[in-house]
Amino acid sequence: MKLYWSSTSPFVRKVIVSAHELGLSDRLETIPTRVAPNKPDLALLPFNPLGQLPTLVLDDGTALYDSLVIIEHLEHIAGGAKLIPSSPAARIEELRLHALCNGFLDLLVQWRIESMKDTKQIALINAFNLKSSMIWARLEATAEQIGQRPFGLSAITLAIVAEYADFRFPRLGWREKYPVLSSWHQSIQSRPSLASSKFFDSSKPQ
Ligand SMILES: N[C@@H](CCC(=O)N[C@@H](CS)C(=O)NCC(=O)O)C(=O)O
Structure with a gap:
């Protein structure tokens, strides 16, 4: 493939x-x-x-x-149901948690695109700021729940939120503000799937 x-x-x-x-x-x-x-x-x-x-x-x-x-x-x-549970209630919950984390990735990608423009739309940047503080707070409140579930789709997406924020928004300082999320991320970041696939910018020397 x-x-x-x-x-x-x-x-x-x-x-x-x-x-x-x-x-x-x-x-x-x-x-x-x-x-x-x-x-x-x-x-x-x-x-x-x-x-x-x-x-x-x-x-x-x-x-x-x-x-x-x-x-x-x-x-x-x-063979199915390893990352996304098959029972209806657990599946919907996994997909809901994924939607929260994935929607945040969408926002962060759009924010980065907007922030690189010479002329920025201030209303858009303000909305990104407002939404992202609400989303971080929700993720902080949800990290423990995700940590208690098998390492699946929502945990993968949340780990990528954390690492994308470190990669593209290093000045956010989210780790100090959201300690539950930060310590959850530290507990899973050495999984081979994550450790072997780090973000890097190929346009810059590594
Ligand atoms: N909902 C899509 C989002 C994919 C996406 O936004 N990809 C970006 C790269 S991070 C892209 O291809 N952007 C180019 C474009 O939108 O034209 C997914 O989950 O795969």
Whole structure:
């Protein structure tokens, strides 16, 4: 399977970490790809007209996107219900927790894009600030619950929130403000799936 990949995308990283947790890393061939909302990759568009990473192209040519759909597919190949529980109540709770963490990733990616513009929309930046303080507080209150669940989709996504914030928003100082979340992250950050897939900016020397 071919995975259109970037070392800076939190959504790609969800797929990489999930594949590792499911024992499927060897089945993924990564295709380094650069995309931005104003710069689509022309080789990717025929597979995914949204032009987004991650996109997984199966051996029969079928293209899967977005990250959640890809992870569902990997779960299926691995025998199911390892990262997302199958019983209805536990599944909905896992997906709800994922939606909170994943929505935050969406916000952080949009915030970074906006913050790099010469002319920033102040109302948008203010909304990002307001929403992110509410989301951090909710994650702090939820970290213990996620920590008590098997290491699955929501834990993977929360770990990636923590590491993406460290990677792209180092001045936030979230670890001092949210100690429960920080100590949960420290307890899981050396899992091989996370430790072997760190974010890096390929445009800068490592
Ligand atoms: N909901 C999507 C979000 C994917 C996404 O936003 N990917 C970014 C990279 S981090 C992207 O491809 N941006 C380029 C674009 O939107 O044109 C998922 O979960 O896969």
